[in-house]
Amino acid sequence: MMESIGQFGPGLKPPTYHELRVPCLKKELEATNELMRSHKAEWPKVGCTVMADGWTDRRNRILINFLVNSPKGTMFIESIDALSYVKDGKKMFELLDNFVERIGEANVVQVVTNSASANVMVGRLLEAK
Secondary structure (H helix, E strand, C coil): CHHHHHHHCCCCCCCCHHHHHHHHHHHHHHHHHHHHHHHHHHHHHHCEEEEEEEEECCCCCEEEEEEEEECCEEEEEEEEECCCCCCCHHHHHHHHHHHHHHHCHHHEEEEECCCCHHHHHHHHHHHHC
């Protein structure tokens, strides 16, 4: 490849940032979506675990990462700013319940969170539902 560039000479115009970035990003997005589709296809067959991992970033924002684990592997689904959820068990229940419904209630075998008091309440509400 370098020889070809040298043969062209100093007049070779390199690709722009946009010309490099956009096609690469589109390829990665499609590859990720295909991987996600293959994981989702397994969930009805073998079930899955919903995991909510709470943490605080350098700017002291409280974030929750939502992941789904199955025998096929673990997939990151989304991350949310959870400041308004973590202290309120009912709001946290609504958040987690909506996430379980997105995955499919019949597909979810268990939900794993930390043992914060709001999450203990959420666990009871999810079991009751």
